[in-house]
Amino acid sequence: MIYKSIVSCKLFLFFSLLILTACGEQRQAELPERVRLTVAMDDDMPGYFVFGGENYGYQYDLFKAYADYRGLELQVVQGLSASERSEKLALGELDFVTALTARIAAAEVPASVPIYNTSYVLLADKSRAAAARKAKHFNLSSFVGDGRVLISSGFKKSKTYGMLLDSLSSAAIYVSSRNSFEMLEALGDGQYDYLICEMSEAQLGCALSKNVEQVYTFAEPVSLSAVVSPRDEGLRQDFEAWLNRFRNSEEYAMLNYLYFEKGIVRQVVGRGLASSRAGGISAFDKLFKEICEKEGYDWRFVAAIAYNESRFNPFLVSSRGAQGLMQIMPRVARQFDVQGNVMDPENNVLLAVKILGKIEKSLRFAPGTSEMDRMKIVLACYNGGIGHVTDARNLARKYGANPDSWNDVSEYLTLKSDPQYARDEVVRNGRFVGRQTLAFVRDVISRYSVYCRNVSR
Template sequence: MAALLLLLAVTGCRNHTGSQETEAGTHDLQQIKDSGQLVVLTLYSSTSYFNYRGQEMGFQYELSEQFAKSLGVELKVKVARNVKDLIRKLQAGEGDLIAYTLPVTKEWKDSLLYCGEDVITHQVVVQRKGGRNKTLKDVTELIGKDIYVKPGKYHERLVNLDKELGGGIHIHLVRGDSVSAEDLIEQVAQGKIPYTVTDNDIARLNRTYYPNLDIDLAISFDQRSSWAVRKDCPQLAKAASEWHKANSTSPDYKASTKRYFEISKSTPHTPILSLREGRISHYDDLFKKYAKEIGWDWRLLASLAYTESNFDTTAVSWAGAKGLMQLMPSTARAMGVPPGKEQNAEESIKAAVKYIGKTAQSFKNLPPEEQVKFVLASYNSGIGHVQDAMALAEKYGKDKNVWKDNVEKYILLKANEEYFTDPVCKNGYFRGTETYNFVREITARYEQYKKKIKE
C-alpha cells in the first residue's frame, strides 16, 4: 500500500483518453480537495507575484488565493524561471494550475487546457502627456520618432511594424541588463526618453505610479491569454472558468483589480508644519518620546513618517499598509498594535519603533550611519530583498556593507530577470526604484530638518 501511494505521488497527473472518470495517478479537482491544497505555478513579475514588506502580493496571486478559498483549500505557490519552465513543471506534476496570463497558442493548446478568465492583451506605446511632443494617436505617426526597447517581443513587433509602414521608425535597442522594461517606462514619465513599448497590463500598472503617462496607442493585434492546467484535469479547468465567470464582479476581485491597476501609488506631500515654531508635524512629541528607544534622532523618525503617510493617520496604501507609519497589517499585529488601533498615532509610532529595533539587529555589525540606511531600505521593501541585494553586491565585487553606490545599485537591479533569478536571490522580483528613492529622500530630508529644526 505504501509503495502504491508513493507511485501515485510521483506520477502526478497523467494524460488520459477523454474519460470523465478520474484515473489512478491523476490529480484533478477531487484529489486537490482531498489533499486540502492547491499548488499554483507562476512567475515573478509586477503583475503576477512578488513579495512586498514580507507579504505575498500580485494580481494573479490574489486571484489564485480567492479561487483556492472558493474550493475550501490552502494555496501554495511555486515560482518557475520562465514560461517554458512553467509548462515543464505543470506537465511534471509539480503544480496543479498555471496562475499566469499564459498566451493561447496552437502549440500549447495541444498539451494544455486553458481556463479561467480569457484575458486580451496587446502592446502599447508608452508616451508622456503634456510633454514637448504631441501625443501620438496613430501608428503612422511613429515614423521619424525615437522609441527605446529591450531585446525581445517588443523589439520584434517594432521591427515588423517598421516594415509594414515602409521604414522610418527610429528603434533604439537598449541592451544593458541594468535597465528593465519598467525602467524605460519610468524614463518616459520623467521625460528622459520620448517613447517605449510594453504590454497593456504592465502599462496600466505603471500608470498608477506615473499618472502623466498615455498608454492608449496600441501597436499589435490582440493576444488571448489565461490560466492553464494539464490536459487530464478537466474538472479543475471547469471550476477555474466557472469561478472567474461568477466572481469577476465580486468585491474581492474588484478590490484586487483596483489595487494593482487603478489606485495611485504616489503619496502627496506638504511642507513643514511651522518653520517659525520649529515644528515638523503635530506628532513631534511622540517622535521625540519613542526615537530614544532605538537611538535615533527624532527628526529622522519624522522624515520616515513624512515619506510614509504625509503625517496622515488615516492613510491606507495600495498594498494595505495603514496609519502614520504605514505598517502592513501582519507587521502591526506582530508588533503589538491592538486590533482597530492601526490608525492611532501613538500605537503606530510605538510599533514602528519596535519593528525598526528588531530590524536593526540584522545589521548590528554595520556602522551607525550605514545601519540606518539598511534599516530604512528594509522598512520599505522587507528585509529579504535587502539581503538579496547584499548578496548580489558581494557576488559582483561591491561592498555589501555600504548602501550608497553599492547595495542600492542591486536593489534597483532586482527588477531585472537576470538578477532576481540569480541563485543568490531568495526573494525573487522586486521593484527596487521605490526603495532606492525612499532611502535617499528620507536621509536628504533629515539633513534639511537638522538645518531648520532644533533638536
C-alpha cells in the first residue's frame, strides 16, 4: 500500500516568491488586460497531476511561475479533444495548449515554444531492482523476460514504444489510462511486475511507495512544447522572453532538481492518503461524501475545513481539548446526542456537519443571500463562536450595513476589538479580536475553491 505524502504547498509558494523576485524586475511587455492564464493539458501528458486536491507537476509549476510573474490566476483545462483544443486556441478561449512536440500540427509550429524535455523510466519492486543492480551487464529484454509490464498511455506516443513491443516479445504488455499513482499502487501491490511512466511522476511515486524503485531510463527524450493562441502574438513573445530568462535562474535549477532528481523525495511530507486517492483529497473522502450527502453539504467544503483544522489527522487534540479531524469539543457530542468516541472520524465529521447545519439554521439568512456569504458567515461562527458573529451582524444592522453580507459582517467583527464598539448596546458578548477567524474563513474558502477546480463532486 502506498501512503499519502504531499509536497508541502509552502514549497511551491516559496518557488513562486523566488521566481517573482528573479523575474519580476524585468520590464513587462504590454499585453491585453486579463485576469487569468488558461492552459489546456492532456489527461495523459506528463508533468501535471492532482494529488490531495492540489495541483502538482513540472509543467504545472512552470506555468504557475509565469502566471505569478504576470500577476494572473492559472486555470488548467483538461478533458478536451485535439479538435476542441485547436478550436478554442484559435478563438482565443485558451492561451496555451501543452503537447508533445512531435505531435504538434505543422500549422501550429510557428506559434509553439519548446518548454522542457523529460524521459520515461522503468520501475520495479525492490527485490527486482536489487537484482538489476547486481547484474554485471543489464539487458532490458532479459531482465523483464515474461513479466507483466504496465505502461502509461502517454508512453504509446513515443518512438520507443514500438521498439519495446518487439524487444519484449515474451512479456505481457498492458496499457493503462489511469493516473500514475493508481498504476504505482498496482505495481506495489504485485498486480504487475514492472511499470513504465514519466520520470518526474516516478520520482514522487518512489517516495510514496515502500516497495518501488526506478530501474531503467529510456534513452529517447520526450520533448514538450506550448502552443500559444495565434490571436495573441504578444503573449508568445512575452512567454518566450520570460522562459529564456527563467532558464538561467537559480529557481529553474531548483525546479529541475525537485522533479527530475531526488528533491521531491526529500520534500515529501505527511502520510495517510493512498495513491489510488490521487485525484481525490484525503483518505477520508468516502466518509465525507457519505455524511455530506445525507446532510446536504458539499463534501469538498467539509474536507477544506478538516484540512484547516487538523491536516486530516484524526488523532489531533488541541491545547483547549478540541479533538479529531474537525477539532470538535467533547461537550458538543452531548448536545447532538451522538454516541461513541468523539475522536472516531465518523462521529467527528457527523458532529461537525450537524454543527454547521445548526449554525446556518439559527442565523436565519434573508431570502436571496448568496451561497458564498452564507458559507463565510457560517464558517466564522464555526471558528469564532456564533455569539461574536451575531454581535457583528447586529452592529452591521444598526449602522446601515447588510447583516447577510460577509464583507459587512467581517468589518464589524474586526471593529469588535475596538472598546467603543465592544461597549455598544447591541453587543452581548464583549470584545473580540477577529483576525484569526477572518484568516480561518479566508483559508478554508481558498482551499475549497482549489478543491472545486480539481476534484469532482
